[in-house]
Amino acid sequence: MLNSTITPLAAQTELTVEQIGAADLLVGVPSFNNADTIGHVIRAVRAGLAKYFPDRRAVLVNADGGSTDGTPAIVADTLVDFDVLFIGDRQSPLHRIVTPYHGIPGKGSAFRTIFEIAKRLNVQACAVVDSDLRSITPEWIELLLRPIVQEGFDYVAPFYQRHKYDGTITNSIAYPLTRALYGYQVRQPIGGDFGFSGDLAKHYLNRHVWESDVARFGIDIWMTTEALTSGARVCQSFLGAKIHNPKDPAADLSDMLAQVTGALFSLMETHPATWTPVRASEPVPLFGFQYETGVEPIHVNVDRMLEVFQQGLQDLQPVWSRMLSEESMAQLNALQGVATAAFRMPDDLWVRVIYDTALSYHAGVLPKDHLLKALTPLYLGRTASFVLQTQGLTTREAEHHIEALCRAFESRKEYLVTRWP
Numbered sequence: 200m201l202n203s204t205i206t207p208l209a210a211q212t213e214l215t216v217e218q219i220g221a222a223d224l225l226v227g228v229p230s231f232n233n234a235d236t237i238g239h240v241i242r243a244v245r246a247g248l249a250k251y252f253p254d255r256r257a258v259l260v261n262a263d264g265g266s267t268d269g270t271p272a273i274v275a276d277t278l279v280d281f282d283v284l285f286i287g288d289r290q291s292p293l294h295r296i297v298t299p300y301h302g303i304p305g306k307g308s309a310f311r312t313i314f315e316i317a318k319r320l321n322v323q324a325c326a327v328v329d330s331d332l333r334s335i336t337p338e339w340i341e342l343l344l345r346p347i348v349q350e351g352f353d354y355v356a357p358f359y360q361r362h363k364y365d366g367t368i369t370n371s372i373a374y375p376l377t378r379a380l381y382g383y384q385v386r387q388p389i390g391g392d393f394g395f396s397g398d399l400a401k402h403y404l405n406r407h408v409w410e411s412d413v414a415r416f417g418i419d420i421w422m423t424t425e426a427l428t429s430g431a432r433v434c435q436s437f438l439g440a441k442i443h444n445p446k447d448p449a450a451d452l453s454d455m456l457a458q459v460t461g462a463l464f465s466l467m468e469t470h471p472a473t474w475t476p477v478r479a480s481e482p483v484p485l486f487g488f489q490y491e492t493g494v495e496p497i498h499v500n501v502d503r504m505l506e507v508f509q510q511g512l513q514d515l516q517p518v519w520s521r522m523l524s525e526e527s528m529a530q531l532n533a534l535q536g537v538a539t540a541a542f543r544m545p546d547d548l549w550v551r552v553i554y555d556t557a558l559s560y561h562a563g564v565l566p567k568d569h570l571l572k573a574l575t576p577l578y579l580g581r582t583a584s585f586v587l588q589t590q591g592l593t594t595r596e597a598e599h600h601i602e603a604l605c606r607a608f609e610s611r612k613e614y615l616v617t618r619w620p
């Protein structure tokens with residue numbers, strides 16, 4: 200593999216980067232139609248850099264995916280006196296034909312551009328924050344950058360309080376699986392707001408993954424996993440509440456689920472020597488003062504989720520029976536027609552579903568996109584079960600259930616390892 204592939208930048212960006220020459224800190228903000236919220240995010244970034252790093256040369260990069268709601272103009276209006284770069288990761292169709300390697304539209308492609316600028320400016324530390332955040336404060340910038348700049352860490356994952364029904368992909372798959380595989384308790388491996396060193400940004404650029412799910416929403420889990428497997432020093436920072444524009448798991452999450460699990464499973468194929476020997480997990484250092492915050496309630500439609508699950512039991516038998524073990528299939532079939540209040544998909548069954556799916560992905564029993572799509576109704580069944588099980592519980596109490604799920608992933612890991620060829 201070539202190590203020197205250069206990520207192309209738009210001509211104007213090239214010029215601006217050249218003029219800036221070098222910087223100490225870079226904050227990247229990916230955006231795609233975030234006009235309602237990005238002004239707040241940019242103000243927080245700007246204040247954070249000014250307050251906590253007044254003597255450092257700082258650059259803010261807004262990597263926009265072709266917003267049609269005026270997002271870039273709002274960014275421009277919000278900033279006056281420091282260097283800003285505006286990047287479009289979505290080329291016009293014509294332009295894309297000329298330079299197809301500019302990348303597929305997605306959050307990951309936006310990050311690739313951010314990494315490239317970080318490399319060219321030779322920065323010491325970077326942070327990235329989502330542009331739909333409504334709870335970001337200037338302190339987030341310090342909490343994401345300081346561990347890199349002063350404490351010798353290479354990667355900072357966020358740690359926030361979220362409503363018990365926000366982050367369902369995190370809670371049911373990304374956190375438990377990452378913890379069981381690699382042995383580190385990174386609570387928000389796909390939180391989206393990270394700090395990392397300039398060196399780690401270069402490492403990311405040298406991995407050639409930009410035609411895969413990593414170019415889209417696979418980017419977050421990929422960054423965290425690459426950090427863990429490359430021997431980077433990883434920590435977490437407590438950022439308070441994460442309040443953003445949440446998605447209804449039943450409505451919007453299918454593509455994101457496929458991209459995140461696709462990245463997770465393909466990373467398992469890249470790093471088997473790292474994860475197969477691991478049998479326990481350890482806490483990861485946590486910076487920042489922890490306090491209780493209020494979180495906004497998230498409404499989820501359990502009936503809709505169960506409908507999709509039951510429909511899957513009807514239609515997807517041929518697919519599920521190829522990707523799951525007989526025992527899992529039998530347990531799933533026993534859930535047919537179960538009334539909502541009584542519906543439960545136990546931890547052990549869910550762990551088996553995920554491990555079986557990872558094994559089938561690796562074995563190539565089905566085209567990968569079919570397999571990942573077939574996971575959606577199963578995930579919705581599990582999410583409905585979690586909602587029903589934790590109804591009436593506080594977020595903190597619901598956390599005990601997530602901890603129990605993590606332990607189930609860890610204690611059943613032998614099942615996965617012994618079947619991995």
Ligand SMILES: Nc1nc2c(ncn2[C@@H]2O[C@H](COP(=O)(O)OP(=O)(O)OP(=O)(O)O)[C@@H](O)[C@H]2O)c(=O)[nH]1
Binds near residue numbers: 228262328443446
């Ligand atoms: N440049 C670019 N940015 C994107 C694209 N898709 C999403 N983003 C940005 O990535 C960030 C995260 O996207 P969200 O849709 O909030 O996803 P999320 O918060 O991880 O997922 P949920 O927990 O489901 O809300 C936001 O700042 C988006 O603007 C894209 O295609 N291009």
Ligand SMILES: [Mg+2]
Binds near residue numbers: 329444445
């Ligand atoms: Mg969001």
